[in-house]
Amino acid sequence: MTIQTEPFIVNIGPQHPSTHGVFRMRVVLDGEKIIDADMVVGYLHRSLEKLAEERTYTQNIPFTDRMDYLSAMSNNLGYCMAVEKLAGIRVPERGQYLRVIMAELQRIANHSMAIGTFINDCGAWQTPLMWMFAEREKILDLFEMTCGARLTCNYMRIGGVAFDIPDEFLPAVNGLLDDLPRKIDEYEKMLMENEILIARARGVGTIPRDLAISASLTGPMIRGCGIPFDIRKADPYAVYDRFDFAIPVGENGDSYDRFLVRMAELRESVKILKQAVPALPGGPYKVDVPLSIRPPIGDAYARVESPKGELGYYIVSDGGTAPYRFHVRAPSYINLSVLREMVIGASVADSIVSLGSIDIVIGEVDR
Amino acid sequence: MTLELTGERVVARINELLPDAHAEAVGKSVYVPAESLLAVCEALRDDADLRMQHLTSMTAVDYVTHFETVYHVQSLAKNHLAVLKCRIDERDDPEIPSVVSVWYGAQLQEREVYDLFGIRFAGHPDLRRIFLWEGFAGYPLRKDFLQIAAGAQHPGLPHFPKQEQGFGVLTGPNWTAPPSHES
Amino acid sequence: MSGVGPVSAFYVLAVLSIGSALMVMAARSIIHAVLFLVLFFVSLAAMFVLLSADFVAVAQLLVYAGAIGVLVVFAILLTPSREQRGMETKFVGPGLLAGAVVAGTVIFIAFNTNWPTASNDFPSTVDAIGQALLNRWALPFEIASVLLIAAMIGAIVIVGGRGVDLDPGAAGPSARLVRRER
């Protein structure tokens, strides 16, 4: 005797509280168990890669803000690095340090958001989210102080950064850096030891290690599996090779490990910042680059460790003022390729936790 | 620092592994003919010397005369990176073997390329459009996409996909796009 | 049962319970039928309250409206939807006949039984029921509970361990969404 049940197709999204935007997961349910899943993206597709072919290299910088709108600084950085690589531009010391400082601040801001929303997806009633927002808020204030924008900073320029930092920036960063470790301790105590959170996230969305490599995962997704792959270490850009920091890795590759990795990365970012801020050299913060730069014919691939993973820009130049081809290797998008493996066999509740642990931003998935 | 392998180095290794692959080095990149792409990728992945386990990025470029697919592959253990390129001269129905069987991560990236360039990946397990809907006319990242005469045809579906076929999940390989305006 | 209040309450409840009982049969949707059934249970419970049988009323609410109603709902939800639609039946005649026979029997019994008249002074029914269940009828009570546990375990054994058998499709991206059949 077998019980006949009817599979039940549910569209999780595109408007759903936990899809972090207009992402749609079409799942086939048997009761609460997911027996098949498929993802549907493209609701936020703005055809960035096509648009970029019509604009000059500098005009494209603001576009990159709009991809992963939670870590605009890292996006800018990667794009500027790609163009610099293509055109052979060297960025002055101070510019490099400022880039690192901003990118690391952005990483803290992004991970705060990621952790907060992840626990929200686990079902906490917004409390961790609000706590994490408090920290993120301070960092956004710093960005506002520097470049006038909080979310879409548009701060990096080809050949450096747009503006020098204001006088009150460094004291504010130092104050934040004194404050952050204590706060992170507090959050670790509150969140990581939480029995319910462990019960919800442990063993959920586990990715085997070889799949993680084969599926081109990067960022906390691959580090959660115990593979210490981080562009800042593997392929140091800017001045990352001058700082002493560690790469946190997880054990089993489940959602909880990814959460642990993000939590530990907050600490490592603080560590980098504490070394970078005192070492900030004087001198020019950018080199003069013509606004409509014409890089030589050729292609270049530059990548940075954005908070979500490896953010790569592949730019082909035909010698004109606009890129001939502009491709973004978006970490959120490629990290999604294991979504199906993560959610099949899990319950609806677990699938949401898995999705939350990937930390996708739809602006980057769809571009 | 990740070592960016030169084309010669990779080609030398490929020639050792697969003598008839006809790979050819141009600067930092390696041009691989489409017929031997899959074999080369598999060899590079499994080779103890190169260990290209991780497909970093995969995309395509439209050079008007031809398409080029670009694979940035790297080895986590050896920390080096190589660039493979593959030239497709066919424009009407470009086709190239899929590398999903070698690197699972190519799955979504190949779908993206298929969606935006119209390059078919033979052997891809789930080749559907991803950002645009099935039946979207044209492939936007091709250089000639904007050359569709304005007013002659708007890219898009003539009607909603569910209109005629009742209900259920209608995207997928079993679903054929309705005849577009062109005919 | 006298006084304006109780009498009017009785008639309201009588109309409600008979009406909902009729609607159980008349409702086209099986879910509506179940909801009317629950309404009937509730009005019956209110009827018991009117008869000063507090405990029975609450038990009626707890067991029938709460448990049985929910169980029936669960059963309906777990059966495929095509069996839920109300259909014309060819058993109208036999059904009516059987109904008439049952109704006749009940009416006959109702009029021919020498019903004992209740005293006006009601002791607390809970006490009496509790005493009866745990003193005089302790053994049958316990036997019934053992029987129920056996039934429960039996049900678990029958259902459990036999997970729903659905092919999740080939692993990896080759598996597709199943097309829903109808």
Place this chain on the structure above:
Amino acid sequence: MTALSGFLLSQWYDLRDLGNPVRALIDWINGWGDGTTFHWVGYIVAGLIGAAAIGLFLGIAMLSLIWIERKAVSRIQIRYGPNRTGPFGLLQPVADALKLMQKEALTPLAGDKIVFWLAPVVIFIPTLLVFGVLPFGPKMTAANISVAVLYIVAIGSATPLVIFMAGWSSNNKYSLLGAMRGIAMAISYEIPMVLSLLGVVLFTGHMDLNGIVQWQQKYHVWLIVLQPLAALTYFISASAELNRTPTDIAEAESEIVAGYHTEYSGMKFGLFYAVELGNALAVSGIWATLFFGGWWLFGLDRWIPAWLIFLGKMYILYGALIITRGTLPRLRIDQLLDFAWKFLLPLALVNVLVVALEVTIWQENGISAGIVLPVFAVVNILLSVVLVVGYVQSFGFARRQRPRRARLITDTLAAMPQ
């Protein structure tokens, strides 16, 4: 002054118990005519007063609760909470209610319209009915029925059906999933709840709430001291049925949007929202009555109006619900059901066994309460601590020996898998 207060306190409108003036009014009505003809007027007036009192109380309580809850949760979440409408944002609930009333009440086209409209109305009934038996004071019970404890359980058991009505009639898959979850959870948690209430009933020998309060008054002790296990299991299982955050799987926002009330908008949603608050208040009221002495406060009830004491206790205990809501993530449904069946149910069963033994020892041997109750209190508290701690240790959701920190790697290349 003394004369005035003496007069006030001695007269029927003694405000320590609002039941007094009502009783006087009913008696006056009953005295009309020859003393029996107009009893039905008194009957109706008493019913109307009771209903109006509960309705009024619930209305005010829900408005206040919205504000209290939002304010308290926002303090937990280090933000200010409503502070724009009126002083301290006090008018926020009013603004919320007005906003909800103005919103369009959408009805799903393919849904079952009648049931869809009915569900938010019907879901109010159990809430109202529960408040009917809560003793706000010695004489302030709208309906002092003898089986009140059982009645509360019975009323509560009707809620899942209404949740099902809402979920099914929406014709929305999220709603249906929510309804299924809600029913499964309600069925599971009813059992430990009934068993924990059984402990109280066995111990006090009363099934009416006023009787239980008077029992606590008589022996001068709160039942939480004597029945800690029952208090714990009741609190957990009753709050589980409230659909509030640690256990809100039926309307899990991050998973199934809003569960059974996904499709509801406007005031219909507002009713669900209000009922959720009302039920939470009812649970804290029952908890206060059963385990915290209800309107009785160690003799202080002679001076403070009993209903004030009760309301105070109710709101303080409601605070416990707010804190759990603000601090805990949600459990998965299977974990929640496991918790009910594997943790709460055994504890409640042990509690019933212990209570039965104790009551037998007490009643059969006729030992005086002064000796036996402190002993029982110590034994029960120790037992519950041992049981809960031991059980948590062995049952614990996740094993102890797991890494709680990420491993830090400095030399990444060496640590790479080859």
